[in-house]
Amino acid sequence: MNEVIAQLRPSAASLRALVLLVVLLAVFFFALGRFSPTLALDNIRQAAPLGVVVLGQAIVLMMGRLDLSVGATASLANIVLSSVFAGNVDNMALALAATLGAGVLVGLVNGIMATKLRIPAFLATLATSLIIAGLIIYFTGGSPRGSVPPGFRAITESWLAGLVPYSAIIWLVLLAATLFLVHFTMLGRKMLLSGANPVAAHHTGIPADALVILSFVLCSLLASVGGILLSAITGMASIGVGNAYTLDSIAAAVIGGAVFAGGVFLPLGAVAGTLILFFVQSLLYLLSLPPAAKFIVQGGIIILALALANIRQGKSS
Structure with a gap:
């Protein structure tokens, strides 16, 4: 029981992100002039697609x-x-299978390039993103067709008992699933060890390459789920609709305490980082500031998060 409590206790980085989120929410509702739980939940509903991608x-x-x-x-x-x-809810099983299958394939390709071909992951995945963009334009001719039926769009448009958005529940379930996988299973602990020290993991018999491939498959699978939720919001096919999620997902993860050196998984921080980015956009819109302000503020928040982490690390060393 003590071990479970220890694993569930938020890290210092996650707590910093949560404090920043609370401050941001206070500013947001002060600018709005009133507190509205419904508005807050609606923002969470819209942030869910990005939040799922950030977990990956x-x-x-x-x-x-x-x-x-x-x-x-x-x-x-x-x-x-x-x-x-194609607008027909009867095609749901095939549509979901094809979408998630495509995500798994992308993850496998990324993982194999990063491990078997020894291509740096950021270059391999950058190449993959360009290939995907090219394939989308080739097969759609630049004019994608099809739509998401209203019956399926209920996963992002409807609320459970009128209180909680279904998309928020999906996000919460995936949060719990990734938390359990990483911190409460032997597979997840091997992934943490491998990420922190690949050489030591290799010497202890942990299949580091296989775990890297698995991480890319899970990431692409969650990106596909995020794309599904986003599609349920937009209701139609649109080229490049999720492209902004690449930089936003990195920013949110870093704000939530993720480190590029590996060995750290903070799902609660990832959620806080996602909501910080989303409420920043809402606040800027509320204040009628230009779109360029989003990038300036987002960059400032990342610098602040990294600076606080480095200061704390310097004090503890």
Whole structure:
């Protein structure tokens, strides 16, 4: 029991992200002039697609890698899902299978390139994102067709008992699943060890390459789920609809405490980082600031998060 409590206790990095989120929420509702739980939950509903993608990016970062193809993978999921659905809810099983299957394939390719071909992960996944973008344009002719039926869009548009968005519940379930996988299973602990010290993991008989491939498959699979949720919000196929998720997912994971050296997985921090980015965008919109302000503020938040982490690390060393 003590071990379970220790694993569930938020890390210092996650707590910093949560404090920053609380401050941001206070500023947001002060600017709004009133507190609205419904508005807060609606923002969470809209942030869920990015939040799911961030969980996948955090898993790859845990392994000391970086995935620059998550945005393209989410966009691919949008195209495949909408095309196979073709507006008919009877096609749901095939549409979901094709979309998730495409995500698994992308992850396998990324993992094999990063391990068997020894291509640096950020270059391999950058190449993958370009190939995906090219394939989307080739097969759609630049004008994608298809749509998501209203019956399926309920996963992002409807609320459970009128209280909690279904997309928020899906995000929470995936958060719990990734937390359990990494911190409460032998497989997850091997992944943490491998990410922290690949050489030591290899000497202890841990199949480091296989775990890296698994991390990329999980990342692309979660990116596809994020693309599915995003498609349920937009309701239609759109080229490049998820491209912004690449940089946003990295930023959110870093704000939440992820480190590029690997060996750290903070799902609660990833959630906080996602909501920080999303509420920053909402606040800027509320204040009628130009779109360029988003990038300036986002960059400032990343610098602040990294500076606080480095200061704390310097004091403890």
